[in-house]
Amino acid sequence: MTEDPAPVDAPERPPRTMSRDARRVQLIEATIHTIAAQGLAWTTLTQVARRAGLSHGLILWHFETKENLFRETLSYLAEEYHLNWQVALAAAGPHPADQLRAMMAADFNAPIIEPGRLAAWCAFWGEAQSRPLYQQVCGDKDDAYIRQLERICAALTPPAGTALDPVLAGRMLRLVVQGTWLDMMTTAPTYSVAEAQRTVEAALAMCFPDYFAAAPTAERPAPTPAG
Amino acid sequence: MTEDPAPVDAPERPPRTMSRDARRVQLIEATIHTIAAQGLAWTTLTQVARRAGLSHGLILWHFETKENLFRETLSYLAEEYHLNWQVALAAAGPHPADQLRAMMAADFNAPIIEPGRLAAWCAFWGEAQSRPLYQQVCGDKDDAYIRQLERICAALTPPAGTALDPVLAGRMLRLVVQGTWLDMMTTAPTYSVAEAQRTVEAALAMCFPDYFAAAPTAERPAPTPAG
């Protein structure tokens, strides 16, 4: 359907020889953006290769199979995401509220919410075929993220008069973040990133009003003409 | 790899002649469950036909193209969802809190969260960014749902001392519901449906504590052995 794109990640003919790792990263980045553009299932090796300005044979030289290319792409994304929140957490102050704010904010760092990456994540979540792969590659890291959130929530005092479970609180915060990601991909016109962040801040304020201030008023997107 | 399933939606050899609409619904149901099992991209007309106990040629007789089959399947799901919450809303009392409770509860009605349907929804979301189908088919109905939620939230008094924006509140509630749906498909071991509902109730209680009671303690899934 869609025209194959001109090489994007390789403006000039790339050097014939490149370090093994650099080539692999180049191909993985091309894969991420092809998935974003075409969808996971409609991504072909030829499209990925064209985007990278290389031949499809080279992809198989480096990754053996298409399945494996996808596995390593997902692994690359998962590692990137994992490092992102861990670095943010390490940079935050010792107070649990600061840590929680840091983790939530990190989920909206520019490299994380780059449209190509969000689209790739959603593509991996969506397909039944990719679900076992997803569990294999991301299961542990997702788990670590969830546990970390719960630990921090457990260290904060719940609102007076309630008995907010830290597991519930952590889950809710995660769902709101994940949900805004999904919204950014599926609804059009999407609300702004700032608006997404304000939604998360509102959730924080509701969960832990003693530590977070309520968010200001939301902006309202203009209504779409019916499709 | 996967064995083609025996026809499940056609317990008996179906009669060679059936009303046009009944046939279409039969084929759409087979499509939903094939998408759930195989993923959207690996769903073939032959698989759908086999599940329905019919020949693949008949699908094209009724739907012209595969793309169109998918469009009508999504449309069928969207209509079903739309009717579900509208019926629930009509049955609820006049108080906005009752209406909100009814809408949230409706999202967990048995036919809505049937695993096959959830999986099909996720599949359509997963490729929403790369193809205009989703917006075309669901855009208006999604919009109507969002507006309805916002209207109800606007009719409820926000927690004392805060200025919770009804748009933000409605969005957050929707994200939590949507997020639990996604969780049910992607995380393993998944938490129970009851647990998902308790999460939504907790969100309601936090948004509008004057109308909804706080949820009890969450159950905790057994940790996975993975390192």
Add this chain to the structure above:
Amino acid sequence: MTEDPAPVDAPERPPRTMSRDARRVQLIEATIHTIAAQGLAWTTLTQVARRAGLSHGLILWHFETKENLFRETLSYLAEEYHLNWQVALAAAGPHPADQLRAMMAADFNAPIIEPGRLAAWCAFWGEAQSRPLYQQVCGDKDDAYIRQLERICAALTPPAGTALDPVLAGRMLRLVVQGTWLDMMTTAPTYSVAEAQRTVEAALAMCFPDYFAAAPTAERPAPTPAG
């Protein structure tokens, strides 16, 4: 390398619909002649299809895989060969010498030694990859042929003063026939079929001089200019 041949087994565009079995036989015959022309390993589905004047997709519709096409082709050849000698045997008189003569003569019946068929047999014998297939498909039939030869040889009186083992005699006769087949494929210019038959007759005369007359003098092929 070689140009794909024009359709040979389908002088005119074939009818769009044909009985399932007729189509399969047509495709198997095209396979035999393609193997003869290209060799087993260099036979492609496209070549077979072109020779039959049909599309490659149709081959897979009827045979599922290329492997299976080859299996059924070999099975077809084996069945043809098996029937050939059994019919000849049934038509021979009751005397073992007549039966032995009939079996040997049958191995040179026109349909059996058609060059395309001989070449196909040799191709299946030659490739290590096809050996398990050959055993699966032909093992029992080969066995039956060998046992039949041995039974007949055991019924004949060996030459005076010797103790010719019927197993040895049967094997030797079989080797000579098989060897002339192989010669017809690999040496050039090959000796004539009549010459091959005379060689077999000479072997018969030597094994059982009481029943078979010695062969007349062999013709000698002209020497080839060295390749």
Add this chain to the structure above:
Amino acid sequence: MTEDPAPVDAPERPPRTMSRDARRVQLIEATIHTIAAQGLAWTTLTQVARRAGLSHGLILWHFETKENLFRETLSYLAEEYHLNWQVALAAAGPHPADQLRAMMAADFNAPIIEPGRLAAWCAFWGEAQSRPLYQQVCGDKDDAYIRQLERICAALTPPAGTALDPVLAGRMLRLVVQGTWLDMMTTAPTYSVAEAQRTVEAALAMCFPDYFAAAPTAERPAPTPAG
């Protein structure tokens, strides 16, 4: 499917520099055994290289093309075979019967009937009809062998009362040898080498009873359970 074998012809990492001829022989031997294991058509340069413990690039350095590697491999086998019977002949006594016995015996020398070599020969025979390679490489040597056999047979007195043509006799003996080779590759369970030799001796005894003694009784392989 098949696992690529560990390097067997290169017990130690081979020295990075080796005489041109030694390298070529090393690669040819690796080719022979790869053909034996995989078949001619499924033999890839990478497999040959791996078996030799070298890189595939080196094969093309030495042989230019894959076709040429096969040509030189066949040539190497043909030369080896040629030398084998010529040496045996030279070592035999002056009597034609001794010479004939020597040639027949030489065909069962250990290096000649090594399974890898037999399999490679069969592979080349199997596609001889479809490609001129075999005739080009082996035509003259095969011819020389045949003429030599005929010369010796002509020097022996045929059995009393017959007029056995030396051309026929030589051909028959050659066919029996060749046939036992083919049997060793294709039938399972194969009879023993000793049994093959006894078959050849029986043929000698029948052709020239004045010079060769009749063979003892054949052993009989256990029948296969197949129906």
Add this chain to the structure above:
DNA sequence: GATGAATGAGCCTTCATTCAT
């Protein structure tokens, strides 16, 4: 309405060959 034979575009993959190091 319904079936299934037939077609052919396009996919992943293999692998001989080229070439920079």
Add this chain to the structure above:
DNA sequence: GATGAATGAAGGCTCATTCAT
């Protein structure tokens, strides 16, 4: 000499679509 990255032609196979029955 030797390695291995890179290319691209060609193969088997899948599957939406067409069409005769």
